[in-house]
Amino acid sequence: MANGRRKWGWLASAAALLVLAAWLMFQGDPPLPEGPNRVALPTWQRPDEVKRVDARRTVMVLPTVNDAGMVGPPPKPVDPVMKLMPTSVKHGAMVAEFNAIVNSDVGSLMLDCLFEGDERFLSELRDAGLDPATAIDRVAFIDDTVVVTGNFQSGAWKRLMPGNPTESDYGPHAKLYQWTLPDGGAEALGTWNGTMMLTGDSPQSVKAAIDRLDDQGPREPGVLTDDQAYGEMYGVLGVDTLAQVIGQNDEGLARTFREAAKNVRIHADVSHDVGLVADIDGSDATKTEELRRSLGGALSLARMQAQAKGQNDQAQLFDAARVREAGKGAFRLEAGLPYDFMKKVFGDCVQRKKHPPPVEAGEGDAGE
Amino acid sequence: MRQTARIAYDLLLEAARRKWFLGLFGAITVILVLLGLTLELDVVDGAIAGSKLFGQSLLRDIIPGDTALGFLYFAVANVSFYGGALFLAVACGDFATELLAPGRIEHLLSLPVSRAQLLFGTWLGVLTLAAAGTVYGSLGLSLLLGFKSGLWSFRLVEGAFIGWVGFCAIYSAMITVVFFVRSAALSSAAGVATLIVGIFSSNRETVVAAIDSNVGRWCFRALVMPFPRLSDLGLASASVAMGRAVDWHVTGRLLVACFVFSAGLLSLAVWRFERKDY
Numbered sequence: 204m205a206n207g208r209r210k211w212g213w214l215a216s217a218a219a220l221l222v223l224a225a226w227l228m229f230q231g232d233p234p235l236p237e238g239p240n241r242v243a244l245p246t247w248q249r250p251d252e253v254k255r256v257d258a259r260r261t262v263m264v265l266p267t268v269n270d271a272g273m274v275g276p277p278p279k280p281v282d283p284v285m286k287l288m289p290t291s292v293k294h295g296a297m298v299a300e301f302n303a304i305v306n307s308d309v310g311s312l313m314l315d316c317l318f319e320g321d322e323r324f325l326s327e328l329r330d331a332g333l334d335p336a337t338a339i340d341r342v343a344f345i346d347d348t349v350v351v352t353g354n355f356q357s358g359a360w361k362r363l364m365p366g367n368p369t370e371s372d373y374g375p376h377a378k379l380y381q382w383t384l385p386d387g388g389a390e391a392l393g394t395w396n397g398t399m400m401l402t403g404d405s406p407q408s409v410k411a412a413i414d415r416l417d418d419q420g421p422r423e424p425g426v427l428t429d430d431q432a433y434g435e436m437y438g439v440l441g442v443d444t445l446a447q448v449i450g451q452n453d454e455g456l457a458r459t460f461r462e463a464a465k466n467v468r469i470h471a472d473v474s475h476d477v478g479l480v481a482d483i484d485g486s487d488a489t490k491t492e493e494l495r496r497s498l499g500g501a502l503s504l505a506r507m508q509a510q511a512k513g514q515n516d517q518a519q520l521f522d523a524a525r526v527r528e529a530g531k532g533a534f535r536l537e538a539g540l541p542y543d544f545m546k547k548v549f550g551d552c553v554q555r556k557k558h559p560p561p562v563e564a565g566e567g568d569a570g571e
Numbered sequence: 572m573r574q575t576a577r578i579a580y581d582l583l584l585e586a587a588r589r590k591w592f593l594g595l596f597g598a599i600t601v602i603l604v605l606l607g608l609t610l611e612l613d614v615v616d617g618a619i620a621g622s623k624l625f626g627q628s629l630l631r632d633i634i635p636g637d638t639a640l641g642f643l644y645f646a647v648a649n650v651s652f653y654g655g656a657l658f659l660a661v662a663c664g665d666f667a668t669e670l671l672a673p674g675r676i677e678h679l680l681s682l683p684v685s686r687a688q689l690l691f692g693t694w695l696g697v698l699t700l701a702a703a704g705t706v707y708g709s710l711g712l713s714l715l716l717g718f719k720s721g722l723w724s725f726r727l728v729e730g731a732f733i734g735w736v737g738f739c740a741i742y743s744a745m746i747t748v749v750f751f752v753r754s755a756a757l758s759s760a761a762g763v764a765t766l767i768v769g770i771f772s773s774n775r776e777t778v779v780a781a782i783d784s785n786v787g788r789w790c791f792r793a794l795v796m797p798f799p800r801l802s803d804l805g806l807a808s809a810s811v812a813m814g815r816a817v818d819w820h821v822t823g824r825l826l827v828a829c830f831v832f833s834a835g836l837l838s839l840a841v842w843r844f845e846r847k848d849y
């Protein structure tokens with residue numbers, strides 16, 4: 204009898220255990236494991252960027268005339284900023300879509316960081332008609348020349364100029380403002396068509412830039428062309444300039460970079476996350492491959508160092524960075540900064556400005 | 572307990588006599604040696620700068636070594652989870668049928684061993700065998716990649732443990748079927764079916780959405796309900812191997828559920844075994 208009861212006990216326990224198993228199995232789904240953060244990278248010109256480029260073609264260029272005196276087909280109008288691009292650069296030519304950046308998710312965080320505790324400066328800018336969120340369209344750095352595009356028709360911005368500058372017309376569309384410096388030097392600022400402001404390291408460089416804008420003759424393509432105008436920041440960096448930056452941390456890598464790299468083209472997307480792409484063309488396939496490996500190794504090393512220091516955020520960023528092959532003698536460096544990371548960085552910046560660390564006694568004197 | 576362990580030990584001796592170990596470990600060794608000879612890893616400062624398998628380039632990007640190995644471990648863990656479960660389901664089908672072979676079962680029942688001990692011992696023996704293969708394969712691959720890359724990680728072994736727990740449930744279904752129908756083929760088929768239903772169980776809501784009738788949905792849910800969620804365990808196994816964060820609260824519950832499911836089926840098998848005359 205007891206034996207029979209025990210036999211049925213097995214069946215009862217089987218039923219109970221299977222019911223328990225079913226209950227355990229159906230207590231909610233496991234969350235899907237998080238994949239790596241995918242940051243959008245600017246690798247091609249999107250349709251809205253093509254439209255943006257087309258809308259900026261406002262400067263007419265004369266058609267070419269061949270030796271026989273035949274006039275060629277009328278060329279497309281050109282973007283004035285692209286017209287300023289020289290055929291080669293010493294330091295670099297970078298364009299920032301200032302308005303798009305400032306009005307992006309990251310841009311608003313950046314403005315908070317820049318102007319926290321300095322509302323007066325921001326209000327002065329706004330009073331002068333230079334509201335960063337509305338009045339300025341693009342900012343470009345072309346070697347020693349800085350170009351700002353936007354709406355400067357009102358002239359209210361003149362109050363921000365130092366001293367008493369002299370104002371004169373220069374060419375058919377430009378005005379030139381010049382002033383002398385306390386050391387006897389001269390500085391200049393030019394406006395062109397009320398839509399562009401130019402300044403440089405000397406009045407001559409400003410005049411040269413305006414001359415390029417007014418020159419309607421045929422010209423060689425510059426270092427940066429319309430089809431490369433994508434992302435919120437784009438341009439070409441001089442190899443020496445970049446090597447100097449790299450050299451601050453790794454002199455050997457900087458040397459390899461100088462020897463191997465010929466051309467560095469940068470594109471950054473800061474619409475939400477920050478995605479960065481650097482296309483590097485080399486002068487020699489073997490040296491370029493050596494540079495590619497060195498850069499990949501440097502990134503890996505930086506990641507390991509960040510991990511060793513417990514800087515997990517930074518380690519994740521280095522982890523997401525890639526050095527991709529891009530044909531013979533060329534490669535692409537990709538990096539992404541997720542929005543949450545940027546939010547933390549700029550949030551820390553705002554906090555630091557709100558609550559600056561106390562200055563140690565004597566530190567201020569030493570600094571002075 | 573001692574009797575159960577002795578039965579398990581006898582099964583391992585039997586497997587050794589039948590060159591079963593030689594087959595399992597030989598196959599794993601051949602795969603490891605082949606990988607060792609054909610996989611080339613070029614490591615620069617901890618990054619995989621170049622990799623080739625059978626002379627063909629594997630990765631074109633330079634990425635940190637442990638990230639690259641993480642992807643590799645993820646793939647290997649997935650292949651091992653499903654491939655290993657299928658292989659073992661087919662290969663281990665005849666252990667329980669041999670136990671019930673005419674002549675042998677009578678001899679075993681004449682010994683001072685209960686029927687439940689016989690069953691649990693067989694189950695334990697096969698799972699020890701599976702565990703040995705799992706540890707040998709995952710540890711071997713971890714060591715191989717460690718020597719090749721200089722980057723040491725034993726997460727694949729941890730991930731393989733989850734896979735082994737999944738196989739516990741599969742083998743429980745296999746051994747239970749044998750006590751109803753003594754057929755190695757049917758036992759293997761039950762293992763494969765458990766694996767398939769386990770995959771459906773993990774993706775039940777996706778399947779339910781494709782069923783039109785309410786009765787059909789109810790039946791499907793009732794059918795898959797007690798089955799182990801093998802896809803979820805497979806993903807957890809691969810995630811652990813890769814080094815991704817895993818929700819251990821949920822994964823632990825699924826692992827416990829696998830053992831409970833196994834215990835339930837084994838109880839059913841004992842009930843059936845106790846009612847049979849030999």
